[in-house]
Amino acid sequence: MTRPTLRLPAVALLAAGCAKDALPPLPEPDADVRVELADRTVDAEGQARVTVRIREVGGAVVEVGPPAAEGLEARLASERDEPVEGGTLTVREWTLWGPDGSYVIQVPEAVARYPDGRTAPITLPPLFVDIGVQGPSSALEDLMVPEPGPPARWPWIAAGAAGGALLLAGGILAWRRWRRRRTAPGAPAEPPDVAALCAWSEALDDPSLDDWGRALRLSAVFRDYLEAVHGWPASALTTREIAGALYRDGLVSAALLDGARRVLHATDLVKFARQGGGPALFRSLDADFRAYVLATRPEPDAAPEADRA
Numbered sequence: 001m002t003r004p005t006l007r008l009p010a011v012a013l014l015a016a017g018c019a020k021d022a023l024p025p026l027p028e029p030d031a032d033v034r035v036e037l038a039d040r041t042v043d044a045e046g047q048a049r050v051t052v053r054i055r056e057v058g059g060a061v062v063e064v065g066p067p068a069a070e071g072l073e074a075r076l077a078s079e080r081d082e083p084v085e086g087g088t089l090t091v092r093e094w095t096l097w098g099p100d101g102s103y104v105i106q107v108p109e110a111v112a113r114y115p116d117g118r119t120a121p122i123t124l125p126p127l128f129v130d131i132g133v134q135g136p137s138s139a140l141e142d143l144m145v146p147e148p149g150p151p152a153r154w155p156w157i158a159a160g161a162a163g164g165a166l167l168l169a170g171g172i173l174a175w176r177r178w179r180r181r182r183t184a185p186g187a188p189a190e191p192p193d194v195a196a197l198c199a200w201s202e203a204l205d206d207p208s209l210d211d212w213g214r215a216l217r218l219s220a221v222f223r224d225y226l227e228a229v230h231g232w233p234a235s236a237l238t239t240r241e242i243a244g245a246l247y248r249d250g251l252v253s254a255a256l257l258d259g260a261r262r263v264l265h266a267t268d269l270v271k272f273a274r275q276g277g278g279p280a281l282f283r284s285l286d287a288d289f290r291a292y293v294l295a296t297r298p299e300p301d302a303a304p305e306a307d308r309a
Contacts, residue, residue: 027086100132211277
């Protein structure tokens, strides 16, 4: 007895093939942010133009604040969405203006949120602009390291740029002389943890400071402490470079690294974007700062690396 053969109509097979083609795999969630400066040099009373490009794919969502620079006003000039494969590209055009001078424009760290609940920071590089002056920023921008790298490993070392080497050497010498001058000749050096905790408390309790001034002082205190205990010029580095150096060199635990980044990022937001502030914020930063200092303070009678260099 011959078994019946199941034959699917050609139309059904074609429909199955079409259905497969009509349902392509969903794109992997992805997010990215790019910042661009239209011109490094702007005429007097002109405006610096910054473009922020936000790419969101596969359901990812990006949160990013406005660009800001101390002394400049910022305004959102335009915003538009452009389709990209699997998502959207949002393009925001910002203008910044203020008195003539050289400025560092910082876009606060962005946060990417993914459909599965994960979050990831997107740290953005600083931008340098001269408004109405021929300042140093246009020449110095090329010396910036695009990715976190060792504080003393500068791009022009590999390129053999003698002029850049002299510039950095002069800067390091000036930094070391400045550190030596902070302690009166012949006076015993105060332990860096004691000095940092005292200066931090004074900044927190100073009633004459507004949120911006307090953030400025607290940021300087923390960076001074990092210089003293780790031996590299934290005051001359960005938050991204400091966090990258701490992570790469394994200098602190993950918890302390997170706390250091919170202090640096929060004070950056208040300083540059005038975002945040208030007693609750500074109380939380106080806990992070004290935890970092207590865990990294030098052993008694141990000279800081910077002073031994």
